[in-house]
Amino acid sequence: MQKIKGDVIVIGAGGAGLKSAISAYEKDPSLKILLISKKPIGVGGVTANAFSDRMAFHATLSYTLPYENNYLYHALDIYKIGGEVSDYNLAEILARRSEEEINYLISIGVPFVRREDGKIDQFLTDGSEYPRACYVGPNTAIEISKALMKRLRETKVEIYENIMVYDFIVKDNRVIGAKAINVLSQEKYLIQGKAFILATGGAGELYHQNVFTSEMTGDGYAAALRAGAELVNIEFMQIGICHPNILFAESGSMFRALPKIVDENGREFLLDYLKEDRKNLCVLEFKKGAHWPVSYESPTKVIDLAVYYHIKNGHKVFMNFMENPSYLDYENIPEEILKWSEKIGKEVFKGTTPYERLQKINPQIIEWLKEYNIDLSKELLPIQNALQHFQGGVKIRENAETSLKGLFAAGEVAGGQHGANRPGGNSLLDTQVFGRIAGESAVNYAKNNDFVDFEIEEEKIEGEIPATFARKKIKDIVSEYGFLVRIEEDIKKGISELRNIREKGIFPDEKGLAYYYETVNMLDIAEVILHAILIRDESRGPHLRFYRFSPPIMEFVPKKPEWNKYIVFSKKDGELRFEIREPVRPKL
Numbered sequence: 001m002q003k004i005k006g007d008v009i010v011i012g013a014g015g016a017g018l019k020s021a022i023s024a025y026e027k028d029p030s031l032k033i034l035l036i037s038k039k040p041i042g043v044g045g046v047t048a049n050a051f052s053d054r055m056a057f058h059a060t061l062s063y064t065l066p067y068e069n070n071y072l073y074h075a076l077d078i079y080k081i082g083g084e085v086s087d088y089n090l091a092e093i094l095a096r097r098s099e100e101e102i103n104y105l106i107s108i109g110v111p112f113v114r115r116e117d118g119k120i121d122q123f124l125t126d127g128s129e130y131p132r133a134c135y136v137g138p139n140t141a142i143e144i145s146k147a148l149m150k151r152l153r154e155t156k157v158e159i160y161e162n163i164m165v166y167d168f169i170v171k172d173n174r175v176i177g178a179k180a181i182n183v184l185s186q187e188k189y190l191i192q193g194k195a196f197i198l199a200t201g202g203a204g205e206l207y208h209q210n211v212f213t214s215e216m217t218g219d220g221y222a223a224a225l226r227a228g229a230e231l232v233n234i235e236f237m238q239i240g241i242c243h244p245n246i247l248f249a250e251s252g253s254m255f256r257a258l259p260k261i262v263d264e265n266g267r268e269f270l271l272d273y274l275k276e277d278r279k280n281l282c283v284l285e286f287k288k289g290a291h292w293p294v295s296y297e298s299p300t301k302v303i304d305l306a307v308y309y310h311i312k313n314g315h316k317v318f319m320n321f322m323e324n325p326s327y328l329d330y331e332n333i334p335e336e337i338l339k340w341s342e343k344i345g346k347e348v349f350k351g352t353t354p355y356e357r358l359q360k361i362n363p364q365i366i367e368w369l370k371e372y373n374i375d376l377s378k379e380l381l382p383i384q385n386a387l388q389h390f391q392g393g394v395k396i397r398e399n400a401e402t403s404l405k406g407l408f409a410a411g412e413v414a415g416g417q418h419g420a421n422r423p424g425g426n427s428l429l430d431t432q433v434f435g436r437i438a439g440e441s442a443v444n445y446a447k448n449n450d451f452v453d454f455e456i457e458e459e460k461i462e463g464e465i466p467a468t469f470a471r472k473k474i475k476d477i478v479s480e481y482g483f484l485v486r487i488e489e490d491i492k493k494g495i496s497e498l499r500n501i502r503e504k505g506i507f508p509d510e511k512g513l514a515y516y517y518e519t520v521n522m523l524d525i526a527e528v529i530l531h532a533i534l535i536r537d538e539s540r541g542p543h544l545r546f547y548r549f550s551p552p553i554m555e556f557v558p559k560k561p562e563w564n565k566y567i568v569f570s571k572k573d574g575e576l577r578f579e580i581r582e583p584v585r586p587k588l
Contacts, residue, residue, distance in 0.1 A: 002192060003148065003191075005032075005191075006032040006033065006158065007195070007441045007446040007574065009178065009437075009444075010033065010197045011197065011198055012036075012199035012413070013037035013038075013159075014401065014411060015046075015076060016080075016410040016413075016434065016438075017410075017411070017432060017433040018047075018149065018435070019336075019349070019436055019439065020408075020497035021157045021439065023439030024437075024440070025439075027444075030156070031443060032410070033158065033241040033255070034191075035158070038200075039183075039213070042145065042149055042184065046213060047142075047431065048141070048142060050247045051139055052249035053141070054135050054252055054253060055136075055137075055249075055364055056125055056424050057144070057425050057429055058119075058132050058426045059101070060098050061132075062099065064084070064572050071095040073129055074128075074423075075088065075091040075092040076094070077423050078094060078418065078422060079126075082419020084296075084564070085540070085565065085566045086416060086417060086418050087416045088400060088586045090396070097433045101433055102432075102437075103434065105144060125252070125290075125424030125501040126423065126424045127424065133424060142574070156340075157448075162182055162183050163180050163181070163182055163189060164182075164219060165191070166223060168223050168226075170228060171501075173405055173468055174453055174571055175405070176407045176451075177190060177193065179456070184513040186514060192453075193446075194445065194446035194450065195449070196442070197409070197438045198224060198394060198409040198410075198413050198437065199410050199411050199431075201411060202215050203217060203525050205218070206526055206529070207387045207483060209387060209481045210386050211389070211524065212247075217522050218521050218522055219518065221417050221524075221528075222522075224394045225524060226403070226524065227407070228309075228572070230394070230395040230402070231395065231415060231569045232395040232415040234567075234569065235529065235543050236419065236421070236541055236542060237388075237392075237393035238388045238587045239291035239293060239387050239483070240279065240385070241384070242385050243384075244382050244383070244386075245497075250383055251424075254289065255285060255286065255288040256361060257354045257361055258321045258349070261318075261320070261325065262318050268327075273306040273309060273552050274551075274552060274553035280327055282327050282332045284299060284300050285303065289291060290332050293388065296373070296539040296541060305549075305551065308485065316382065318380035318382050320380050321381065322353060322354070322356070322376075322378070323354070328349070330350050333349050338538060354546070368469060377416045379565070387483070389410050389422075391415075391422065391542075392416075394414055395413055396414045397406070400438035403570075405445075408441055408445075411430060411434065416583075420541025448531075463504065464504040464507070465501060465515045467509050471518075471519045471521070474523055477497050477530075478494070481493065481494030481533075482526075482530050486545050487548075488537070491533050496526050497524055502527070528556070533545075538557055566580075
């Protein structure tokens with residue numbers, strides 16, 4: 001068993017992990033900073049791989065409207081679109097420090113698009129009152145990742161790749177060490193540190209339909225939970241219309257070009273399920289580009305649900321940019337086109353095809369898709385509902401500290417800064433703002449605390465179910481009962497099935513020990529997710545609870561004012577517990 005020792009240990013090498021490691025080094029280059037990555041840097045993680053038609057970095061700049069106290073409007077947008085179930089003080093930190101972080105990214109080479117006057121171009125995204133979305137193009141996240149990796153190579157941060165941290169070692173409520181394994185060689189590691197930063201991202205691998213990289217099995221959530229940290233808002237995860245084979249979110253301009261939505265037979269099936277909305281379908285589809293993740297508060301949710309139901313009934317679904325939808329009516333195009341459609345007026349819809357409109361609205365995405373051998377002028381674009389982002393995670397406070405001493409968290413693995421939903425582009429912002437805060441806070445903690453020696457007992461693994469079978473079963477359960485449509489009796493059934501796996505236990509099979517640890521992590525987080533979904537008996541943001549779901553009949557459990565609170569989970573002596581708390585509210 002190898003032993004690794006460092007002052008600050010950063011776990012995860014996506015946008016938040018890279019930023020945390022760089023910030024820790026820049027804060028104090030004399031400390032030994034270690035970066036532990038489950039995959040080779042730049043290969044794994046969502047930041048280095050995901051893209052959309054125009055991926056955004058949300059920022060309030062000195063010239064962002066409205067000019068006076070403009071960051072407070074940003075903070076309120078975060079809090080309000082979050083359904084008032086997030087901590088406002090964290091939202092304010094995100095907004096207030098956004099300009100500092102985009103300027104840092106520019107300083108290390110991220111080529112944000114600028115206007116003719118030299119200022120950064122900004123457009124309006126879902127959940128925002130004013131245009132704040134800065135962008136490079138479809139590859140905004142990838143460009144940020146490249147720049148951060150380049151900067152990292154200029155530091156003396158020590159990098160360990162293909163290493164998975166699967167458990168923490170805790171003494172007196174302080175994280176003092178971690179257990180890890182090489183995912184290729186299966187060699188075990190013990191890591192000793194003064195401070196630890198968790199930046200492992202979300203748990204997309206829990207769902208069959210997701211736009212995460214395959215190593216995202218919720219390791220950070222699970223390890224932190226078992227160690228005694230708190231999880232919050234874990235029932236909220238953004239689900240949107242995505243490509244089924246590449247990590248591509250078909251959002252904004254794709255929908256605003258008004259393509260024809262069809263199945264494998266060329267049928268406009270939306271009309272089968274949304275008869276009462278037929279007159280408004282043109283408006284709904286256009287607005288879908290502004291409300292891309294499904295949300296209870298948006299009328300566009302019926303499109304997501306129709307796509308979901310049609311696929312569930314055995315069909316395939318496509319965007320057809322070669323033909324106009326039958327319900328396209330130029331006179332029915334909403335006037336807000338001038339606000340939403342990339343500064344192009346309503347006339348773009350007169351006598352044009354969806355492809356021609358997309359050429360005017362966002363020509364970049366057309367050329368970019370051709371690199372993947374996708375020609376929208378000649379072929380259909382497949383779509384599906386897919387999990388895109390976890391809104392909750394390990395609960396943090398203003399200095400990115402968790403409820404465990406010596407453990408900090410940043411990025412998607414962290415929770416509390418976002419509620420049910422978030423403004424488009426705020427996830428990238430989150431990685432940079434709290435990545436910096438976590439790195440600097442961990443350095444301060446490491447400089448004031450010594451290493452603590454520890455010994456570990458030999459692990460005992462007992463179980464009846466092979467890891468491969470258990471993982472498939474866990475994914476089946478969560479994908480069926482904890483995805484887009486959430487019904488009480490189904491959720492209870494899922495919890496019961498997970499409990500059965502827990503009671504029988506999981507054992508390593510031919511896929512190895514690392515795969516086994518991942519699967520155990522997935523089981524732990526699946527249980528939290530389904531319990532959170534069951535406890536919140538209302539609809540809010542992407543959390544859609546139903547009395548009955550049989551389109552066109554969609555009977556929602558309504559949003560309830562008494563649920564303007566969040567659910568905090570913890571584990572003690574192996575028992576999962578929860579507490580319903582008041583978030584930090586804006587000061588009146």
